[in-house]
Amino acid sequence: MKTLQATNDFVIKFANVNGSGSASANTLFAKSIARMGVPVSPRNIFPSNIQGLPTWYEVRVCEAGWNARRGGADLMVAMNPQTWEKDVAEVTPGGYLFYDSTRPMPAGKFRDDILVIGMPLTEICNATYTDPRQRQLFKNIIYVGALAALLGIELAEVEKLIGEQYKGKEKLLEPNVKALRMGHEYALAKLPCPLGLQVQRADKVGDKVFLEGNNAAALGAVFGGATVCAWYPITPSSSMAEAFAKHCRKYRMDKETGKNNFAIVQAEDELASIGMVIGAAWNGARAFTCTSGPGISLMSEFIGLAYFAEIPATLVNVQRAGPSTGMPTRTQQSDVLLCAFASHGDTKHPILFPQDAKEAFEFTADALDIADRLQTPVFVLTDLDIGMNERLCDPLTWDDARTYDRGKVLTKEQLDAGARFGRYLDVDDDGITYRTYPGTHPSRGSFFTRGTSRDRYARYTEEGTAYVDNMQRLLRKFETAKHFMPKPVVRPAAKPSRYGAIYYGSTAPAMEEALALFEADGIHLDALRVRAFPFQDAVIDFVNDHDHVFVVEQNRDGQLRTLLVTEGALDPARLGAVLHYDGTPITARFIHGDIAKRLSALQVTPLRRTVAGGASGE
Template identity: 55%
Template sequence: MTKSVVNDFVIKLANVNGTGSSSANGLLMKSIFRMGVPVVGKNVFPSNIQGLPTWYEIRVTGEGYGARSGDVDIMVAMNANTYARDIAELRPGGVLIYDSTWPRQHVLSRSDVTVLGVPFAQMCNDAFAVARSRVLMKNMAYVGTVAALLDIDPDVIRGLVREMFVKKPKLIDLNMQAIALGYDYAKTNFECPLAMRVEPLDKTAGKIMIDGNTAAGLGCVYAGATVGAWYPITPSTSLMDAFKSWCEKFRIDPETGEHNYCIIQAEDELSAVGMVVGASWNGARSFTPTSGPGISLMSEFIGFAYYAEIPLVLFDVQRVGPSTGMPTRTQQCDVQLCAYASHGDTRHILLFPADPGECFTMAADAFDLAERYQAPVFVLSDIDIGMNDWMVDELTWDDARQPDRGKVLDVDQIKDLDKFYRYRDPDGDGVPYRTLPGTHPKGAYFTRGSGHNADGAYTENETEYQEVLDRLLRKWRGAAEHVPSPIVKSAKGGKARWGIIAYGSSDCAVLEACDTLAKDGLHLDYMRVRGFPFSDEIYDFVNAHDLVFVVEQNRDAQLRGLMMLETQIPRVKLESILHYSGEPLTSCFVHEHIKSCIRKEQSA
């Protein structure tokens, strides 16, 4: 495969965490984006505050693909401790940029790559007096060097620096100076630009770069959520940080200073979800962001909410398990945990956003579904979506949209009743009516996790117990047609023998793999699942193909397992493609694995 060199390459930056590299890398990526060229950014960072290796990958993709490609074309190797592996990762013909202040071990050099040494530390030590500045400014200096080599518009960078430090204008000159150091050094000493370079396009108009946690927090504000309770856990913490900052912007009365929201940092996840139960039961839209370990701790309450029929919105920003696992690495490993969370017969509603744009829309959908079905709803994001900046369409909101608060009786409706029965099913859709505390004496009822009958009274009677449990299943099944429906991308040129099913953050890699597989003459239909319970479309899709590849970022094929449990799909029709290293999925991985499976099948 010949590689076009303009607007199609990957820069990887190897840094030490806690040295300020992440904002420099963000600046570099945003500059390319501002030149109208689509980019993909992935931050691979350690579970640590300072001193351990961290990598940032920027894929420049004129084609507008959204995943990692799997290649590294330019390596900025700033961390001596990972130098060996960083050089090894570079493709032949690639470019290595390193800090030439200190001598480099010859054993680590490669003859098949272009090596460019820049004395970043030396230049910064000479230029800046303060020790901390010397460390921070090295990052800005390599931004300058890379900008010169890739022909990135210096005016765009300067504009962004001014925006970055709008609240600390004193830092603007300092950072500009550092960028100029690196830029000028490259211009003087190397032939600029490289063959690999950025050329302006117009492909980012109408797009933004945003992370999923920020978008989800914003979605909660737009959904009208008023109570958020949480316990800090990576990688979900920034979701509540975002909700808080949006609330500070939109939900504080400028005259009185009163808050139209309440955020409570709980003592643990058990308490966080308990607060959400209390607030939701009391009629406020309420949510908790967490990650896998938090879901484990919340499970008892999740079962309570399922059985007592209390709306709950939970964001699970998935990270690598089991146990503490790798808390800053990504996976889709909580699918089955969330689908059946808690003891007893429990089944829940899941939403699978594929990017930050869907984190925004599905956050709002989650509240509607939770209140409509009076049940827990999980939004399963992951660290890749949650904490990386993704290029997505600008967010929009339909001002005519009203929240679906579900079947809540108001004071007049309650007054008209002879008697209120909490768990009856007058509409035949499995969804009962509820009342809120304080509304009217006739609306009062007793909510319990112990056995109850359709009237809401305590029971240990088998028929009464089963009546409620069976209705809960009917109610859950009804949600299949109301969770976001699957999206199908059909292969060009008629009926495809093979299909792919994927969900969440695997989407971009699969979309690109479909294109590259087509170039190899392999045409596959692709369905992205966006919700659980599964709709019939999923069954029909599998039925229409000889074999369906289920691409997932976990070891145990959790979605495939759910499909086998919840549908009549025969096991042999589903072939798993599993990626669970903790790094975001690459299109290359999907391409290669599907291709080799098909080849194997064809040669058999």
């Protein structure tokens, strides 16, 4: 049998039982590879469950730095008997299977086209530890030690990480290091070290940081000046609110009084969360909520109020697979239309589409400015893939010269100076009107906020002309919004092309890798990454400048494509939908395969078959 041979370019997948403490060991494994200067992108694949169900951790080791999921598994660490068969079947031919051989397995449970490596993990643990919890936890560390030996990971890097993790907790440090070494020594002595898959020190990580999108977005809310957070727990967004609380405790306590320069309320539901955000923002505080698709459905009535009454609100939607409860722990980009048009009546809402943790940080901070500037709900659309996975990205940056844009707010001094105030009076001709915070002035600037129709001076009216005047101004405001939203990123092909591709959000890493594959094929495809809705002219021009444009996204119905067609008045025939929506993150293999097929149907250049390392999986 010919086994796979690869250095710094393979996928290892851990099959675990959730609640078994495997997560921290697996993270340790992934981080130690990054510490060797080799880019790595791990992904959690987990069930909606606390304990006992299968969970996977997929680590792509890739010196070229592709962060997307690759698909397939070259080495399976099969620690879960429940999923044994599926896990064994998933291994790439010529790949490797690492398992706990304490209990003998019947020969029929294996494959003869993969190399099987058994290590009696349970036996070793039982011989060393008496406490059942310790047996479980250290088993994970022992296999990390063994894998380090098998894959050529420097033990010193793993030990350094353990040292950092248990700094100040020496009692825990020592037994962890001991377990790690135990596994390492066992593997060197008894297992076929080294495997054909090897990690070799490189310098491809640089100053990159290993960061989760939810954590980054939460920090963005802190830097962006959010003081009120109201939320309701929902996967996969809960960790954002929790991270916000953690960051606030660190960065937002008043040093003299010990009091909090923030307020976080876990509301009774999503309706109350957005209600509190709107109340706080109406009263001049920066406020946000984080949720997922079902939460947006529930918030829709309030979103319409904030749109019509013109109250800022920042909503971070960490998307998951819908509809309904859908697949709560799987990723999708299926809330684009929901967010663009949330609530009854004619509404449109600005959306930002971060591609990774770094942009999740930046766009969340930006969204707070944009919401205040436009006085309207603003969405930051991430997803489970960005939100709940640690990923290598460029270090976060902040310009200390930056100040918050609080938008058009009249102060007591301005009112005293005789500023003409009509809450819905468009004095600057950009659709954005001036507001006042409650309590500003004893006799000027008060107004009544309502979801009913009103005139330019906030007086209730059901006059058709006043209503239309207001609705038209809201459209002007939406046009103005384009100036404040992040611009699209264009990646022209090496040579001029009649074909283009549009993508956004978490599709970016896979798309960029696919573009490299096309380039290697000699196929030229211009690409544009949408970063915001409303679409700037550059987005519509990009479509108009090409004969055919593929819109690559992770939902069934081509939601961004629909939005492009309606908002840009584009010919749908010229926009091809490349759709991946099974709940797993999209891969370059999928995009490359699908677009290549369509291009050949469009009768472009004949394609040569491309194979990029590894094998099965898609």
